Amino acid sequence: CGWSSIPQNADLYSVAQMGQDLAELVCHLKESWKLETFHLLGHSLGGAIGYEFLKRQIEVEDARREGCAEGSNNDNNDDNKMPRCLSFILSNASTNFQQSSSEQMRLFQEFQLNHFQTKRVPSSSKQQKKKQVRNLDIREEFFRTHICRTPAKPAELESALSRLGKKWSANEYT
Numbered sequence: 001c002g003w004s005s006i007p008q009n010a011d012l013y014s015v016a017q018m019g020q021d022l023a024e025l026v027c028h029l030k031e032s033w034k035l036e037t038f039h040l041l042g043h044s045l046g047g048a049i050g051y052e053f054l055k056r057q058i059e060v061e062d063a064r065r066e067g068c069a070e071g072s073n074n075d076n077n078d079d080n081k082m083p084r085c086l087s088f089i090l091s092n093a094s095t096n097f098q099q100s101s102s103e104q105m106r107l108f109q110e111f112q113l114n115h116f117q118t119k120r121v122p123s124s125s126k127q128q129k130k131k132q133v134r135n136l137d138i139r140e141e142f143f144r145t146h147i148c149r150t151p152a153k154p155a156e157l158e159s160a161l162s163r164l165g166k167k168w169s170a171n172e173y174t
Contacts, residue, residue, distance in 0.1 A: 015045075019052030026053075026083055035083045047093020057082055111142050 007013050029035040042050030060082070094100040115138070148157060 015048050015052050018049045019056055022049060022053045023056065023082070030083050037084045037086050039087045039089070040085050041089045041091060042093050043091040044093055047090040047095075048097070050088055050090075054085060054088060057085070107146065108142055111145070112138055115141065 011017060026035070026038070029038075040050050040054070042048070148154075153161070
């Protein structure tokens, strides 16, 4: 985690593009391994990618059927069909990124109110620095309470966080 380069073109890392990449992989598996059917597991962001992939497949199939109903000479032989997904399993995947993002903000704000109520506005630069430190403490406490509950961050997590490049958030997919 954290070892990959920061993309120069962020569009290459969009959910739509990763869904297209998945479609290309499935086509490759069809050609190489004669894949006809498969089950799809989407964990975390993979759930959004799998959803995008399957949504696009349904759109393509609907367009193909409409073409046939209108009597067009659409290519419908089995060579052009995508292998069939028999099931789609979501594991720890958000089904509503906007709701997920707003819930994360609500939890953080609630955490601030419950644990670190500060109603005074600092008047000097020294007090401003204390407030910044306090905000960092709040974020760290929230992290320890809700994200990594171990007494100390594991070395692997600390290492990955130190290399953190672009922070991806649910807002990227809304």
